[in-house]
Amino acid sequence: MLIPQTEAELAAIVAEAEGPFHVQGGGTRPIGGPVAGMPLSTSGLSGIALYEPGALTLVAGAGTPLAEIEQVLAAEGQRLAFEPMDHRGLLGTEGVPTIGGVFAANVSGPRRIQAGAARDFLLGVRFVDGRGQVVRNGGRVMKNVTGYDLVKLMAGSYGTLGVLTEVALKVLPDTATAATLTLTGLDDGTAIRVMARALGSPFEVTGVAHRPDGPEGVPLTLLRLEGTERSVAYRAAEMARLLAAFGEVQIDHDTARTRQTWQGIRDVKPFHGVSGDVWRLSVKPSDAAGVVAGISSARALYDWAGGLIWVLVPEGTAAGDVRAALSGVGGHATLIRGGERDAAFHPLDPTIEALQCGLRQRFDPRGLFNFGLMGVAA
């Protein structure tokens, strides 16, 4: 395993490379692949270079442990609003998740529907391209339209375009209190309507999820409210009134328990240690229940009001059988655990794929980085 300690060292390694690399952060999110090549970790490029709480910005080496960043932010009453998932429990991996890995896979949690995705909080990047050149894009300010937005391009490109060395991100204030509202016994279709109603209200819901098989087999529809104590109390009452027609709304004002509940949803806890392949589907929320009904023997966990569906299917289920459920409705499906790993990423329209290949060839002409990931045949 190569673990360069500086950006310059990394650039030299890439410039002189004769074979491909398997680029990774902490290696906790092995999605797709398998990837051939010499393992190359960014974990040596670690450390917070700048943190200005009053400007809501933080700059850190790509290999900085996520936990270190979360700890530093918490000390100032701030947080990563996009709430990145920890994949270790679901995938059974070990290791230290890095901030670079979070952005390389564009990992966002339940708050994505209200606050935005990881890519929305990434302000700037430094990376080493396939020629071994250091490239800078974006910056450390919140509004920046100077030149093309390669920051977005790098987010979610799984290390196939370059090796991230440094990221600048926007952070937000944490909230003092959080509450969970629960409705029980709703079928998937009704739950989707409830969640849409909640999100279409002015009450700023920061989590909207549905578990068709709750702890005792009873469906649970969950809403999260965050803010000051008074504000959360007010909005919880308003929300309960708004949704009264769908059944009794239980309100749990315990902040610690709410955090735990939503961490479980973020990390897809119901599927931890349960055998089967796990898929991640992104769809228009109102299509969600129909899509799940179209996959045989599927267990589902709906997040993002139905826009994100975690699906557990029997081991070895063909990728085509899962993706067939999306035909005619749009969206995409990514295999996260088990199954046909080389079919993990959603097939692209040929014109889009040609553009993607073109970009790949410009950024990494020798095909050094995570060759074969994301279905990009270089």
Next chain:
Amino acid sequence: MEMPRPNPDILARKPQLLARLSGVLPSDALISDPAETRAYECDALTAYKCPPLAAVLPSSTQQVSDVLRICHEMGVPVVPRGSGTSLAGGALPTEDSVILGVARLNQVLETDYENRFIRVQSGRTNLSVTGAVEADGFFYAPDPSSQLACAIAGNVAMNSGGAHCLKYGVTTNNLMGVTMVLMDGTVIELGGAHLDAAGYDLLGLVCGSEGQLGVVIEATLRILHKPEGARPVLMGFDSNEVAGQCVSDIIKAGVLPVAIEFMDRPCIRACEAFARAGYPDCEALLIVEVEGSDAEIDEQLETIMEIAHSHNPVELRQSTSAEESARIWLGRKSAFGAMGQINDYMCLDGTIPVTELPYVLRRIGEMSGEFGLDVANVFHAGDGNMHPLILFDANKPGDLERCEALGAEILKLCVEVGGCLTGEHGVGIEKRDLMTDQYAPEDLEIQMAVKDVFDPKWLLNPAKVFPLAASEAHRIAAE
């Protein structure tokens, strides 16, 4: 301002080009009479003008695709145009180019409250997107000052912001999908009603690419339910440093206002003379707005007022009614008009780290003295996006050049303190030649490589964004 010399070969083939375009467009959608093409000679950066070879106003996807295919085959540059409100010259044509205006593509295609999006044709104006959903309690968040006139096409091209991005983000954070036509006429879909991309985030790449990668003809936009209410508070301080510190303290306190606007003394005075909003005569003025229910607003303002008090404000006025709110916003909203009354002005758009505000304002004051031109500052303080307004006299020889030179120095200062050349207006031609101050050659090279992929012949808006010397090799290779 240097632009590439028009290609005489293209000028000579104008009749053939018009003949082919008239085969795919209705007669009223093709404009080539020099008296009429003059309407397209510039955008809101009026200092630079050049009538195009022709202007086309397609009203369907097929027409856009046909026009681009023909121009692609004939090697004719195309400059896409929304409403022409760019302050950066993003829609400035060259003599050998065709302006492709999307103004006739202005329909709402789909409104979906359950999934909270609206799909519109890109010629629709920003404000009329909100207009289409506000009766049902919804709105589209990005709100550039030109929102009455500016088109979604231009918003996407420039990744436009507005006063409320501290809370709601800019265009790229509210854009879910586009239908885009590539230069060869191929129609592609990026994103849609679902979230995040399969594959690379090409949608994020296209947003802010200044019409150089494709022509966006439809957009799927996130709509939000309107907040229950909003209320501003006005604060006056006797120094920029203190006002800057107050902004930082508010943010650190965990309150996230929907907008924090900052005006300096020259701006306050001009606005007061123009709008009579009752602003205090002081060094720095902040307007801080929060949203929510009445009780939630009270709670947030309580915290904000407490912080403001600790900085000894010369004025602290909390709105208690819709009339008072309107009055507090009145001066700020008429700032540009007020400046226009005094003189010609150039509006800059750099962004700086919020912590550098006091230093940058002091330096701008010094530079203003050195150049002998007044500068008024009005900007979105929460996110550090500054809009220094340099006053000059367009009729006075040399004044425009001096103004541009001062503008360049101010933008370089923004870069020097860790910021950038443009926060929401775009590079266009205006900041094109300053790009090398922010980016190293390899940083620009890889951006131009992106254009090589989407538009290998470099026909879409080719003379923008990158310094001509830097893009020359790409443009020549494409010929």
